[in-house]
Amino acid sequence: MKSKTAYLGLLLAFALILSYIEVLIPFSFGIPGVKLGLSNLAVLLALCLLGYRDAFLLTVVKAIFCGFLFGNMTMILYSLSGAVCSFLAMAVMMKSNRFHLLTISAVGGVMHNAGQLLVAYFVVKTYGIFYYVPILILAGLIAGILIGTIVTLVMPFIRNVIKRGTNI
Amino acid sequence: MITEGKEFLKKIKGDVLILGIILALAFLTWLIPHITEDDTSGSEVVVLRDGNEIGCYSLSADNIITFQGTDGSYNLILISGGTVKVTDADCPDQLCVRQRSISKNGESIICLPHKLVITIDSPEESDIDAVTN
CATH class of the missing domain: 1.20.5 (Single alpha-helices involved in coiled-coils or other helix-helix interfaces)
Structure with a gap:
């Protein structure tokens, strides 16, 4: 793939649009931190298509941009820690080549919540928030599996398009 | 393949x-x-009316206390064997009476019509609450 930068920009735009859509959908489960995490679609695609370095760049830039666009400094802190945790877990699993994309995404979802919870603990310094752990694990798992399913289904088509693009 | x-x-x-x-x-x-096992050995039963503390009792000592409001309303609270229960009250909804007894730190019984809150507080936990308040 020659035009990595172009793809990186494309995926970043994709991630931001997905974040925007997620803000639009009134999707509240009553528990802070439980959400679908649609923009992880873009991160997962970047991991598959562009490699670790660019995917990491996308993760960080996405978290910062989303924070500025739809949130505030605290939100950047939360989503950055979650996104980096999630990315590291997914990258390691991807590298080991022993897991399906679906599982990688599921673990990514769980780790996203784990990273956020860790920051939340340092902010409020109350053990009380750890009562949320089981709920957050399950929520991350379900969200991750959904995202993983989409990426698994979509990947063959995208690979096809990219292959055709470079042939021309 | x-x-x-x-x-x-x-x-x-x-x-x-x-x-x-x-x-x-x-x-x-x-x-x-x-x-x-929740350590409730040093815990206290704290009673608040309208947010103000009006009573504080040891959870380990059995006790029966009546809280009389200015308008004559009352809640009868029974502390026995490390559990707390509202046994009688003249509030219209009777929710506090019907609620099961509480025994763990942080649990509470609330009588909304009388603005009465009964919570079990461990000494350490109240420290944290004061900080994050």
């Missing part, structure tokens, strides 16, 4: 392992707060 199938099976093994670990972790983190 066969190698692909092998690859698939190999990955399934990893998938099942890691998802199993995550589910076990979720189950454990759910279970631990439910089975760990």
Whole structure:
């Protein structure tokens, strides 16, 4: 793939649009931190298509941009820690080549919540928030599996398009 | 095709392992707060009316207390064997009377019509509450 930068920009735009859509959908489960995490679609695609370095760049830039666009400094802190945790877990699993994309995404979802919870603990310094752990694990798992399913289904088509693009 | 199938099976093994670990972790983190013995030896029963503390009693000592409001309304609270219960009250909804007895730190019985809150507080926990208030 020659035009990595172009793809990186494309995926970043994709991630931001997905974040925007997620803000639009009134999707509240009553528990802070439980959400679908649609923009992880873009991160997962970047991991598959562009490699670790660019995917990491996308993760960080996405978290910062989303924070500025739809949130505030605290939100950047939360989503950055979650996104980096999630990315590291997914990258390691991807590298080991022993897991399906679906599982990688599921673990990514769980780790996203784990990273956020860790920051939340340092902010409020109350053990009380750890009562949320089981709920957050399950929520991350379900969200991750959904995202993983989409990426698994979509990947063959995208690979096809990219292959055709470079042939021309 | 066969190698692909092998690859698939190999990955399934990893998938099942890691998802199993995550589910076990979720189950454990759910279970631990439910089975760990809550240390209520030094805990106190704190009664608030309208947000102001109007009474504080040891959870370990059996006790019967009546809280009389200015308008003559009352709640009868029974502390026995480390549990707290509202046994009688003249509030219209009777929710506080029907609520099961509480025995763990942080649990509370609330009588909304009388603006009465009965909570079990451990000394350490109230410190944290004061900070994060």
